[in-house]
Amino acid sequence: MKKLLLAVALSGAAAFPGMASAADYKLDVKGAHAFINFKIKHLGYSWLTGRFNTFDGQFSYDAANLEASSIEVTIDTASIDSNHAERDKHLRGEDFLNVSEFPKATFKSTSYKAIDEDSGELTGVLTLHGVTKTISFPVEKLGEGNDPWGGYRAGFTGTTSLKLTDYGINYNLGPASTHVDLELHIEGIRQ
Amino acid sequence: MIRNTRESYGWLAIALHWLMALAIFGMFGLGLYMVELTYYDAWYKGSLDLHKSVGMVIFVLWLLRLIWRMNNETPDELPGPFWEQLLARLMHVALYAVMLALMISGFLISTADGRSIDVFGLVPVPALPWRVENQEDIAGEIHEWLAWGLMALVSLHAVAAVKHQWLNKDRGLMRMLRVTQKS
Numbered sequence: 001m002k003k004l005l006l007a008v009a010l011s012g013a014a015a016f017p018g019m020a021s022a023a024d025y026k027l028d029v030k031g032a033h034a035f036i037n038f039k040i041k042h043l044g045y046s047w048l049t050g051r052f053n054t055f056d057g058q059f060s061y062d063a064a065n066l067e068a069s070s071i072e073v074t075i076d077t078a079s080i081d082s083n084h085a086e087r088d089k090h091l092r093g094e095d096f097l098n099v100s101e102f103p104k105a106t107f108k109s110t111s112y113k114a115i116d117e118d119s120g121e122l123t124g125v126l127t128l129h130g131v132t133k134t135i136s137f138p139v140e141k142l143g144e145g146n147d148p149w150g151g152y153r154a155g156f157t158g159t160t161s162l163k164l165t166d167y168g169i170n171y172n173l174g175p176a177s178t179h180v181d182l183e184l185h186i187e188g189i190r191q
Numbered sequence: 192m193i194r195n196t197r198e199s200y201g202w203l204a205i206a207l208h209w210l211m212a213l214a215i216f217g218m219f220g221l222g223l224y225m226v227e228l229t230y231y232d233a234w235y236k237g238s239l240d241l242h243k244s245v246g247m248v249i250f251v252l253w254l255l256r257l258i259w260r261m262n263n264e265t266p267d268e269l270p271g272p273f274w275e276q277l278l279a280r281l282m283h284v285a286l287y288a289v290m291l292a293l294m295i296s297g298f299l300i301s302t303a304d305g306r307s308i309d310v311f312g313l314v315p316v317p318a319l320p321w322r323v324e325n326q327e328d329i330a331g332e333i334h335e336w337l338a339w340g341l342m343a344l345v346s347l348h349a350v351a352a353v354k355h356q357w358l359n360k361d362r363g364l365m366r367m368l369r370v371t372q373k374s
Contacts, residue, residue, distance in 0.1 A: 078325070085303035085327040086239075092328060173230050 025188025044176025050082030
């Protein structure tokens with residue numbers, strides 16, 4: 001009997017490798033310890049940076065089971081902020097994000113390949129401007145541990161470069177500005 | 192005569208009327224044109240700067256015109272039924288109101304993030320100390336509607352003037368073109 005129980009437990013663990021000790025985290029958007037920034041070259045002479053102010057998401061991460069890591073983020077596209085109202089208005093308009101038609105951008109990971117304990121490659125499905133594509137990009141864990149207020153946190157960073165025309169954004173910003181870098185700096189609180 | 196009389200507008204009112212008419216038509220055309228310009232058009236930035244600067248100048252003209260109108264007599268109503276006279280008066284109020292709202296909405300787009308408007312790079316007009324969320328989007332929407340609305344009102348206003356001049360033959364248009372002395 002004991003043997004049987006052990007066998008069942010083992011097979012269960014094998015069938016659901018992520019279940020055993022996966023930890024679920026919620027992005028700390030309330031405390032604003034999560035940032036989704038972008039940067040794009042202006043004329044090829046400098047970087048223009050901005051961010052999305054409103055988004056939410058959660059991730060699963062367990063140092064003991066890295067491959068089971070996953071993340072899901074939803075961005076409110078209208079919250080784009082490049083510190084210039086006229087430009088933001090243009091970015092929200094039909095030339096760029098067309099936020100009235102595509103108010104949300106989403107990313108949902110499908111797999112994670114660990115390189116070592118603190119870095120790996122995340123693959124997932126990004127929907128932006130109504131276009132859905134599978135992308136992969138490197139991510140890095142900065143750290144995890146107890147916070148001073150009784151919680152437990154983990155933080156990551158990841159950057160990917162998106163070609164604007166891949167997502168149906170065809171406005172000509174010049175030859176140096178065909179791609180936008182999207183940077184995620186996120187911290188989650190373990191649930 | 193600089194001042195209005197009961198028969199005709201004075202030359203200052205006439206000058207302000209046509210100067211603003213010219214500027215507003217120009218601004219409407221410029222507005223439609225500039226939003227179609229793309230990033231690499233040489234006038235992409237300049238057209239907007241000009242639009243904002245001229246808008247601020249028109250605001251000053253608007254104020255002067257209103258003050259002048261309130262400190263002057265207005266020529267007598269043109270002969271016609273009561274409802275036509277009332278309509279004409281309402282139209283004038285509407286034109287003033289829509290012009291003002293149009294300029295305010297434009298101002299609120301450009302100052303939505305607290306930036307000032309540099310009138311011809313010379314005079315900075317500061318933003319209001321408070322703003323609402325998505326101000327540039329809301330004000331932009333309103334600005335576009337009002338621009339078309341003003342053009343509709345102006346068209347009716349012009350048709351009415353032409354009707355008075357040539358159908359009613361009561362010099363309706365003439366009194367905004369030439370100062371008439373009492374004979």
